[in-house]
Amino acid sequence: MIKPILMQGNEACIAGALAAGMDFFAGYPITPSTEIAELAAERLPARQGRFIQMEDEIASMGAIIGASLTGRKAMTATSGPGFSLKQENIGYAAITEVPCVVVNVQRAGPSTGIPTAPAQGDVMQARWGTHGDHPVIALSPSSVAETFDLTFRCFNLAERFRTPVILLLDEIVGHMREAIVLPAVETLELVHRLRPSGDPAKYIPYDAPLGASAPMADFGSGYPYHVTGLTHDREGFTTAKPSEVEFLIRRLASKIEMNLEEILQWEELQVEDADILLVAYGATARSARAAMKQARGKGIKVGLFRPMTIWPFPEEALRQVAIGKQVIVPEMNLGQLALEIERVVHKDITTVTQVDGEPLKPDKILAAIYNLAGTGKGV
């Protein structure tokens, strides 16, 4: 008999990371993410991993990139203000193609905001927080069990695509406790970055076609090479040659664009017969599911589209599902992912927004459903 265990979202994050092979963590305390650092400090050394509390979030981000370059699977965790501080070095990891995982347990902002209150206000920052065009993968779980799964997945995606991967948690899921059954270790499929083999003299560290990245050598493993945040050629050395610059920037983006099937994950609930489609993620998806059930009880056909991959956004899937349906997007912000969804479904949508530091409750979504169903607009 597998016994379910009671676990907090932030703890499930660490459990998922350790299952994925995390062996390095650098962080700086900030509510509501701190438990992740505390658990890393406790559990990593017990399995020969290494923890370090850095002097700030900029340093934490730098340290995990440095550690990843020595071959470690590295993670940092933070929240709002700390996520802002990490941005420059997230861009560094993106252009130098250093795998790492950045957890952001979203809290109410901007600035110090309400440290203990939930929000989903960092969705666009996760996409565009660092300057310049760059690839991004961001996942957002809705439950404690899914926090385990998606943190695990973050590592696999980071290793597979040599890119920083962001886990967008929120205060609700991060601090919530649920009974979960951890998957058996042998069922988990671990991904490790490709490493070079053969003649070191022939190693070209950034030699890859569109959609791919080259094998990555660990510092000290006999394949010395150069890493720089300047735009670089295939050998890793700085270049301002337009053709080389353009190839690099397009290749970085294409690693994501050309591998969407591997990256995208979403859930569809009762969408087949639905007249109204809720599109929700993270903790808000839980309220959306509750609202959907209540509305169905009243005979209103409501479905739910729940992206677990936020960036890249599962646009093709949503576009298909949304055909002929009215779309409601509840979010704990002033309507951020709603912008992307509106672009994708290409019609007017209804937003349900909340920025008072309280969770977005099912009632509020239900009111929007009744409103739409009552007027019968386009249903």
Place this chain on the structure above:
Amino acid sequence: MGSVAHNYLRTSKMPHIWCPGCGNGIITQALLKAIDQLQLDPQKIVVVSGIGCSSRAPGYLDFNTLHTTHGRALAFATGVKHGNPDLTVIALTGDGDCAAIGGNHLIHACRRNIDITTVVFNNNVYGMTSGQFSPLTPVGSYATTAPYGNIDRSFDLCQLSQAAGASFVARSTTYHANHLKDMIVSALQNKGFSLVEAMTHCPTYFGRRNRIGGPVEMLKQQQEQGVTVQAAARMTPEELTGKYLIGELHNQPLPEFCEQYQQVIAKAGGAR
């Protein structure tokens, strides 16, 4: 016959970006001679830098090299060293990179006494961005952002590092090139955080604006102003005005961070 430094250069990446008369090459050569003298394994050397003229040095060096973001060399270097303590980690940084934007990382790397050898290329100015004052620009000097003379007091980086907990601190100059090499040798031998402040000259953005002259005059100034700890001991305070100390300023073995972490692993039950 060329310098032993040539054995460690990525000559295909030359010419370098530094101006004629720049002191950065002298410091780089001193570093390479120190590495050669100690016969360190090049495969195990990681050279990390931030952003600036001086931080371009790693691109020319045939080791594992990591050119990071402005001010953050020591944050990345800390991750490299903690990630694999078997590596020899060297950080190259400018006075702005190290003491302004990177100042917080510097004091904390000192405090941890993590085994990183840091060489600060102190040209008293922001070179890469064309001549603004830095936290190591002397009061009264001119810079593009101090057109009426600099009023910001400058740090004594060596005292700062010592106070912050570095176990080895030294200063030298590009004029005293061999002495500089010796200081870097000792720094590399120290198991802990070592800082070597290398006084260098930027004729383009500091020497000219401050009417010191060209590279030769600037080197002469280093010769006059740099006084060894031994010579200074025999000099009066008056004789020492306008001078700075060169040599080993602090050498006090202390527990090293990664070694301490081995004990954390043992306590946590993770030791093999």
